[in-house]
Amino acid sequence: xxxxxxxxxxxxxxxxxxxxxxxxxxxxxxxxxxxxxxxxxxxxxxxxxxxxxxxxxxxxxxxxxxxxxxxxxxxxxxxxxxxxxxxxxxxxxxxxxxxxxxxxxxxxxxxxxxxxxxxxxxxxxxxxxxxxxxxxxxxxxxxxxxxxxxxxxxxxxxxxxxxxxxxxxxxxxxxxxxxxxxxxxxxxxxxxxxxxxxxxxxxxxxxxxxxxxxxxxxxxxxxxxxxxxxxxxxxxxxxxxxxxxxxxxxxxxxxxxxxxxxxxxxxxxxxxxxxxxxxxxxxxxxxxxxxxxxxxxxxxxxxxxxxxxxxxxxxxxxxxxxxxxxxxxxxxxxxxxxxxxxxxxxxxxxxxxxxxxxxxxxxxxxxxxxxxxxxxxxxxxxxxxxxx
Amino acid sequence: xxxxxxxxxxxxxxxxxxxxxxxxxxxxxxxxxxxxxxxxxxxxxxxxxxxxxxxxxxxxxxxxxxxxxxxxxxxxxxxxxxxxxxxxxxxxxxxxxxxxxxxxxxxxxxxxxxxxxxxxxxxxxxxxxxxxxxxxxxxxxxx
Numbered sequence: 108x109x110x111x112x113x114x115x116x117x118x119x120x121x122x123x124x125x126x127x128x129x130x131x132x133x134x135x136x137x138x139x140x141x142x143x144x145x146x147x148x149x150x151x152x153x154x155x156x157x158x159x160x161x162x163x164x165x166x167x168x169x170x171x172x173x174x175x176x177x178x179x180x181x182x183x184x185x186x187x188x189x190x191x192x193x194x195x196x197x198x199x200x201x202x203x204x205x206x207x208x209x210x211x212x213x214x215x216x217x218x219x220x221x222x223x224x225x226x227x228x229x230x231x232x233x234x235x236x237x238x239x240x241x242x243x244x245x246x247x248x249x250x251x252x253x254x255x256x257x258x259x260x261x262x263x264x265x266x267x268x269x270x271x272x273x274x275x276x277x278x279x280x281x282x283x284x285x286x287x288x289x290x291x292x293x294x295x296x297x298x299x300x301x302x303x304x305x306x307x308x309x310x311x312x313x314x315x316x317x318x319x320x321x322x323x324x325x326x327x328x329x330x331x332x333x334x335x336x337x338x339x340x341x342x343x344x345x346x347x348x349x350x351x352x353x354x355x356x357x358x359x360x361x362x363x364x365x366x367x368x369x370x371x372x373x374x375x376x377x378x379x380x381x382x383x384x385x386x387x388x389x390x391x392x393x394x395x396x397x398x399x400x401x402x403x404x405x406x407x408x409x410x411x412x413x414x415x416x417x418x419x420x421x422x423x424x425x426x427x428x429x430x431x432x433x434x435x436x437x438x439x440x441x442x443x444x445x446x447x448x449x450x451x452x453x454x455x456x457x458x459x460x461x462x463x464x465x466x467x468x469x470x471x472x473x474x475x476x477x478x479x480x481x482x483x484x485x486x487x488x489x490x491x492x493x494x495x
Numbered sequence: 496x497x498x499x500x501x502x503x504x505x506x507x508x509x510x511x512x513x514x515x516x517x518x519x520x521x522x523x524x525x526x527x528x529x530x531x532x533x534x535x536x537x538x539x540x541x542x543x544x545x546x547x548x549x550x551x552x553x554x555x556x557x558x559x560x561x562x563x564x565x566x567x568x569x570x571x572x573x574x575x576x577x578x579x580x581x582x583x584x585x586x587x588x589x590x591x592x593x594x595x596x597x598x599x600x601x602x603x604x605x606x607x608x609x610x611x612x613x614x615x616x617x618x619x620x621x622x623x624x625x626x627x628x629x630x631x632x633x634x635x636x637x638x
Contacts, residue, residue, distance in 0.1 A: 229579055229580045230580040230581075233511070233578075233579025233580060233582070237545075238513040238514060239505070239508075239513070239514040239517065239545070240545040240601070242509075242511070242513050242579075243508050243509020243512050243513070243632065244509055244510070244590055244601070244603050244632065245510055245575065245578045245579060245581075245588060245590070245603075246579075246590060247575060247577065249577075250573040250590055251573075253573035254571040254572065254590070254591075254592065255571070257572060257615065258570060258571040258615060261571075261614075261615035261616070262615075308574075308576050309576060309577060310573045310574065310576070310577075311573055311574040311576070311610060312573070313573075357545060357601060358592045358599070358601045359544055359545060359592065359599040359600055359601045361599075364570055364571050364592070
């Protein structure tokens with residue numbers, strides 16, 4: 108059985124309050140990917156639609172969106188794993204192509220977080236984890252990650268300044284990414300300036316500046332069998348390794364609080380499958396929903412030893428010119444995090460990097476890239492390794 | 496015909512409960528009695544907190560209750576300055592994870608404990624707690 112290649116990538120601009128419906132939003136990322144692949148909708152044999160359903164008013168959105176994109180009567184499948192939905196979709200698409208069921212599959216991720224009112228959204232945020240045993244205490248996403256930050260700081264001496272450096276890097280690239288929702292500069296001074304919103308506490312020790320930007324957006328990745336990819340595409344990017352893992356939803360069921368076990372496990376699987384290691388990665392996209400999440404990803408993926416992630420960012424090794432550039436598109440922190448679209452957007456960034464099409468964000472001549480996409484608070488993890 | 500009695504004790508758990516019916520409803524009655532309880536599998540001995548009615552180790556459903564007692568170690572914590580809908584009147588509050596060696600317990604730090612007084616690794620006890628409106632939960636206090 109041959110390889111599976113990515114032949115087209117696309118994403119909408121990530122924005123606050125998208126002025127259209129979910130099907131129109133999905134159309135934007137999809138159209139860009141189809142045009143990038145230089146194919147027609149009839150070439151796509153199946154579609155995978157990915158989002159987090161709690162933000163949708165439309166029940167079972169796959170059919171509605173597939174129809175709007177001109178993808179009927181082909182089969183369409185709805186895939187969900189919260190913030191990692193579209194990279195889970197990629198794994199399912201990979202399996203379909205490998206199994207010989209379909210030769211060309213489109214994964215369309217979307218989220219219109221402004222589809223529901225902000226009070227409805229607040230209510231849903233309270234149900235983000237174990238609703239029976241944790242939510243009655245009043246938990247929120249930032250507070251869970253704040254607990255990871257607190258544990259990491261206690262064990263390794265990581266500081267709030269170390270975390271702020273990650274946001275400053277994200278904002279550096281968010282400013283040059285025209286698809287990003289947050290395009291402003293963030294400085295170290297803002298984190299200590301009581302007048303700046305960046306320094307306002309959200310869930311101590313995390314501050315506003317440590318949290319990603321909510322956004323509406325869509326993404327699309329088109330994969331094909333080796334034979335079709337070679338015939339249809341000049342510069343296919345190959346899926347070399349693909350790993351996935353899950354973890355206990357309740358914090359009480361977890362042994363590790365200074366890293367995400369799903370990132371470690373999915374990374375191990377992906378490296379093993381690709382026959383590669385952390386030193387082989389030339390450019391990476393990691394799931395920086397919070398600054399601490401990027402710090403842990405450095406360590407969980409082997410870019411740094413446990414506790415040494417802070418040295419990697421302090422020495423700017425994860426900047427574009429460094430030894431392992433990470434999130435040089437602004438990441439979730441500045442580019443934005445439209446839940447169901449995020450994994451596909453990360454894939455797009457790496458594909459553009461490997462093809463040499465990343466413009467101002469281009470890293471020098473990368474051959475191997477990695478995508479690390481987490482769902483929930485380390486509930487699901489997908490790591491995908493891509494190569495030219 | 497007499498209306499069937501519904502055992503919805505679990506709706507009393509926490510500031511806002513999202514669950515009403517569970518096979519672990521006795522947990523609420525124990526809280527009323529001042530006890531924080533977990534479950535142990537009578538067949539394989541696996542210990543669970545939060546309590547479960549079915550064992551994920553041996554797949555049997557033969558559980559007994561045990562009391563969470565003694566002092567655990569604070570693994571981590573966070574103070575929330577924003578909360579979900581329904582928790583506005585509790586703000587600010589601190590959530591925490593405490594390790595009892597055989598199991599861990601996730602919950603809240605007792606109201607009035609300053610954030611600055613907490614240190615990862617310190618000893619804490621879980622005690623049952625009644626909220627102003629009569630809802631029940633448990634909180635961690637210094638022994």
